[in-house]
Amino acid sequence: MDERNCRIGRGHALCVALLLLLLPVAGHAHALLHEVVEGEAVILRFTFPDAQVVGFEPYEVLAPGVEIPFQSGRVNALGELSFRPDRPGTWRVRLFTADGHGAEIDLEVDEAGSVMRRGHHGGPHNYWLRVLAALGYLLGAFGLLVIWRGRRARAGPG
Amino acid sequence: MHIPDGLISPQTYLPALVIAAPLWLVARRRLQARLGDEMLSRLTVLTALALLLSTLMLPLPGGTSGHAVGVGLLALVFGPWIAFLAYSLVLLLQAVVVGAGGITALPVNALAMGFVGGWTTVLLFAALRRFGEGPAVAIAVWCGVMSAALLLALVLGLQPWIAQGPDGTPRFFPFGPAVTIPALLLPHALIGAGEAALTLLVFRHARRRRWLEVPG
Numbered sequence: 001m002d003e004r005n006c007r008i009g010r011g012h013a014l015c016v017a018l019l020l021l022l023l024p025v026a027g028h029a030h031a032l033l034h035e036v037v038e039g040e041a042v043i044l045r046f047t048f049p050d051a052q053v054v055g056f057e058p059y060e061v062l063a064p065g066v067e068i069p070f071q072s073g074r075v076n077a078l079g080e081l082s083f084r085p086d087r088p089g090t091w092r093v094r095l096f097t098a099d100g101h102g103a104e105i106d107l108e109v110d111e112a113g114s115v116m117r118r119g120h121h122g123g124p125h126n127y128w129l130r131v132l133a134a135l136g137y138l139l140g141a142f143g144l145l146v147i148w149r150g151r152r153a154r155a156g157p158g
Numbered sequence: 159m160h161i162p163d164g165l166i167s168p169q170t171y172l173p174a175l176v177i178a179a180p181l182w183l184v185a186r187r188r189l190q191a192r193l194g195d196e197m198l199s200r201l202t203v204l205t206a207l208a209l210l211l212s213t214l215m216l217p218l219p220g221g222t223s224g225h226a227v228g229v230g231l232l233a234l235v236f237g238p239w240i241a242f243l244a245y246s247l248v249l250l251l252q253a254v255v256v257g258a259g260g261i262t263a264l265p266v267n268a269l270a271m272g273f274v275g276g277w278t279t280v281l282l283f284a285a286l287r288r289f290g291e292g293p294a295v296a297i298a299v300w301c302g303v304m305s306a307a308l309l310l311a312l313v314l315g316l317q318p319w320i321a322q323g324p325d326g327t328p329r330f331f332p333f334g335p336a337v338t339i340p341a342l343l344l345p346h347a348l349i350g351a352g353e354a355a356l357t358l359l360v361f362r363h364a365r366r367r368r369w370l371e372v373p374g
Contacts, residue, residue, distance in 0.1 A: 049215045049258075058332065067323060094164060098333050099224075099341035100314050104164030127256070131213045134255040135206055138247070142202035149195070 042107065042115055043082040046075060046095055049127040053079040057097045064089025085109040159227065159310055159346065160212075160252065160267050163260030165331045167321035170313060174265035178246075181273060185243035192240070192371065200369050201236060205244045207360070208232055212248060213256060216349065224345045226353040227306060230299035233276035234283060234357070235364050237372045241280075245272035266313055275306035280372070295361050296354040303350035304343065311335065311342040 046054040055076070060069040061083045075081045075095065085091055088111050096102045108116040193201075208228030215225050228248070232241035246268040253259040259267050279302035286294035315335030318328035333341075364370055 049213075052215075067329075068325075096165065096331060096333070097341075098337045099345065100159065100161055100165070100310060100331075100338065102162050102165045102331070104162070130256045131210070134209060134213075134251040137251055137255060138206055138209055139202065141247070142198065142205070146195070146198060149193075149198070 039084060040113055041082040041084045042091075042109070042113075043080055044093060044105070046079040046081075046103065048101070053077070054095070054097065054101070055079050057095055059093060059095040062092040062094070063087065064091060085113050088113075159224065159271065159307060159342070160249065160259030161263040161310060161314065162258070163253075163262050166263055166266060166313060166317055167330045168262075169320050170317070171262050171266055174269055178265035178269050178273075181269075182243065182246060185239040185246075188237070188239040189243055197236075197371060200364075201240070201244060204232055204235060204360075205248060208245060209248045209251065211353070211356075212252065213258065216352075224349045226349055226356070227271050227275060227303050228353070229271055229275045229306075230279040230302045230353065231357045231360055233279045233302070234295065234298075234361055234372065235370055238273075238276040238280045240371070241276040242268070242272040245276065266310070270309040270313070271306045274309055275302040278302040278305040291365075292358060295358045299354040299357045300347075300350040303346055303353055307342045307346040307350075308339070311338040314338045314342075 046057070048054060055078070056074050057079075058072070058074050059081050060072040061081075062068075063070040063085075064087065070091075071083050073081070081093070081095075083091075083093075085107075088109050091107045091109050093105045093107065094102070110116050208231065211226040211228035213225065229241055229245045232244050236244070246264070249259055249264055249267050249272065253261050253264055279298045282298035282301050283294050286297055312335060314331045315333065315338035317331035318334055321329040323329050331338075
């Protein structure tokens with residue numbers, strides 16, 4: 001009987017020892033580990049044409065040919081977002097504001113993860129240059145209409 | 159207020175194009191029938207003014223910015239059809255050259271701001287002018303801006319229901335009308351007031367100079 005109790009006691013001790021051995025493993029399974037990764041990232045900054053920062057607005061980043069976002073979130077207080085492309089191709093960044101402002105930017109990324117070329121429109125710095133160009137086109141279009149009407153009127157009686 | 163490319167679905171902008179295209183043709187015929195040399199020069203100047211107004215960004219509370227529309231003045235001076243056509247040209251140049259708005263969104267923007275905004279302004283002005291020209295112009299222009307903003311807010315706000323991905327997430331604009339309607343209407347209530355005052359100034363000048371092409 002004593003020998004049987006002794007065996008049961010040894011079995012219990014073995015179980016407790018095994019549990020103690022496995023506890024750190026179970027603990028690790030719930031841990032969140034981190035490491036600081038050195039590397040290059042694509043950083044985009046969004047501003048309104050008056051240079052006002054587009055802060056805390058939602059965005060999503062789409063990898064080439066994939067419709068499910070690779071990354072999503074909100075831009076920071078400076079209107080910036082950053083991401084690390086893991087493959088070459090055309091990456092798409094979409095940003096929305098609740099009042100209907102938005103941007104959809106295509107970035108051509110090479111094998112090294114560097115941006116080769118960007119689609120959409122240029123930066124905010126040449127905004128007024130573009131407004132001026134639009135005014136020029138508008139006045140030019142109406143000017144052409146005036147010339148065309150004048151020529152047609154002169155040619156009419158003859 | 160312009161909706162850029164990528165925010166609205168093809169299910170939205172293709173029907174808008176089907177509606178806008180015949181309206182542009184009607185407007186072109188109206189313009190051809192009435193266009194004279196004097197009117198052409200005035201139309202040039204006021205369309206350029208509308209382009210400038212729609213590019214001046216005004217910082218607004220809440221960290222966003224907005225801009226005036228400018229279609230109300232065109233509609234009051236030249237009538238809603240010509241205003242619609244001229245403002246569509248403004249929107250096209252903004253999309254192609256300035257980078258505001260978009261090509262796919264052009265029919266939606268033109269219908270909301272150029273057509274609905276212009277017609278609301280003209281019809282309200284006609285209904286209210288017996289109470290005095292000044293208040294009639296101001297109220298009509300303000301309501302024109304607000305009606306365009308409301309329509310665009312609804313178009314944006316309906317996108318999460320119109321186009322969804324396989325997992326039910328919105329494929330285009332992600333906010334519903336509960337967000338878009340106040341987000342667009344509140345700032346434009348201020349912008350519309352400023353635009354109404356500016357339009358009244360220019361409208362009075364146009365009236366004194368006998369520039370008004372609309373009867374009455």
